[in-house]
Amino acid sequence: MTPELSALQAIGWPLAADGLSPVPAWREALAAHLQARPARVVEQHRSGYVVADGPERSFTVESLPEWQRPRFPPEQRPGVGDWVLIEGGSEAEGGEPTDDRPQARKIVALLPRRSAIKRGAAGEHYKQQLIAANIDTVFIVCGLDADFNPRRIERYLLLVRGGAQPVVVLTKADLAMAADAQALPGAVAALVELAAQEIPVRAVNAKDADSVAALNPWLQPGHTVVLVGSSGAGKSTLTNSLLGSDRMKTAAVRESDDRGRHTTTHRALIPLASGACLIDTPGMRELKPTGEEDVAENFGDVEAIAAQCRFRDCSHEREPGCAVREAIEAGKLDPQRFANYLKLSDEVAGAANKLANRRAENAAAKVQGKALNKRLDDKYGRH
Structure with a gap:
């Protein structure tokens, strides 16, 4: 070489x-x-x-x-x-x-691009924002404090699928265990649906290099990993532990709500000693779908239950033989997970409609542009 x-x-x-x-x-x-x-x-x-x-x-x-x-x-x-x-x-x-x-x-x-993570940009008009490109693994970082939110993790998973492997990284494991001996097992149990999707979940103390070593299987030479998560989740602290130095600024979360401040202000790619590359990103408060996501891929358990309903067009409200309602009543399906499934399905459908309209407008503009150029060429001749 x-x-x-x-x-x-x-x-x-x-x-x-x-x-x-x-x-x-x-x-x-x-x-x-x-x-x-x-x-x-x-x-x-x-x-x-x-x-x-x-x-x-x-x-x-x-x-x-x-x-x-x-x-x-x-x-x-x-x-x-x-x-x-x-x-x-x-x-x-x-x-x-x-x-x-x-x-x-x-x-x-x-x-x-071999792979990419994108989200819908804020604003009324349809736009996409690239988060990172050519990545192999996405570390979805979530703190085991007030930041812990299974529904937000589901939203991140919806955005990162497609060419990259998601890994859920639960930080502040030391604080969770010190405050409540049941906090860590309870949080992992809340993400039991991820195990069925073969999505790895790792709980770490982001300040402890030995604890962070649990992430080494995804930090091999030539691999690129991107960190995503809300402000205060511990992304910069995790980055410093992986680097072995305090390169990234960190800030304490507010005691009132465990919310953090933006310590990372722009995306940056950093080579690691292992030969892997790490992309740290600013905390993201808004995670809008682009319309290109596959909700069924992330909610296979919900889709499998819904397929057992008596009626194909079951709305899962009052119809007889609704397998979804039966699963919720039997404790086999988390009602909040199902509600999030419905919410994300509506958001993806709305974004897909906006995307289709934008593509149609762009196609029409190209046709009009070609027609205008042809008229100019016919009138003035080609240069």
């Missing part, structure tokens, strides 16, 4: 047996840009991007002009974890840029 490929693999570049990228579309893009070299987006800011081509080699780059247009779909712009091709800015031995002009280095292509 060349030093260049070794450095790329240290920040998550996947390699096939021949030492090249196993993604065919990536090879095609590299062949189309012979003068370009791959780099990974490690920070995204309003003014541009910071990319890296090795664990200790990062620099700023310019984006393509079309990405800066106001109406350009935000989810199609590069985000943290994306792989891009860059040109310009000669690199000296050791990876330090010899050209001090950031504008000399430009992104010329965005490599297709």
Whole structure:
């Protein structure tokens, strides 16, 4: 393996047996840009991007002009974890840029994503927001204090499915056990539905490196993990333990409600000593679906029970032979989980409708644009 490929693999570049990228579309893009070299987006800011081509080699780059247009779909712009091709800015031995002009280095292509986590952006109009790209595992971080909320975990699981493995990480296990000996077993029991979906659940003390070692199976060389969770869940503390240093700012939660403050202000990709990469994200208060989610995939237990209802169009309210109501009354189905299933189903359906309308509007705009160009060409001739 060349030093260049070794450095790329240290920040998550996947390699096939021949030492090249196993993604065919990536090879095609590299062949189309012979003068370009791959780099990974490690920070995204309003003014541009910071990319890296090795664990200790990062620099700023310019984006393509079309990405800066106001109406350009935000989810199609590069985000943290994306792989891009860059040109310009000669690199000296050791990876330090010899050209001090950031504008000399430009992104010329965005490599297709192997996986991505997105959410619906806040606002009336339909938009998507990219949380992280090209990730292998999602650590859904939830504190075993007032932050613990099985319904919110279900919402996160709805967003992260598709190309990445979810792992539920319950932090503050030491505080939970000290306050109530039944708190930890009770919290794990509340997530019993996850076991049926083969979703791993790990309870850790985020301040204890030995406890955090329970996450090592998902932190192997070349793997990328993203941390998601609400403010105060312990993501930054967990990141510091994995790094072995206090690199990320942390803040105590409020005693009144155990809510935290935003200590992480932007997404950042950080290489770990294990060879894995970690993406820390700011706490997210709003988790809107994009309309591309599969509710049935996350609520297979509910779907299986509903399939046993006497009527196919059962509303699970007053119909005779309703298996869902029978399961709730028998204590086999958590009524709050079922209510969340209905709520998320409605939200996904609404978002899917908005997504379909946006795609139809974009298609119509393209047709109108082509028609206008044709009329101009017919009137003035082609240039």
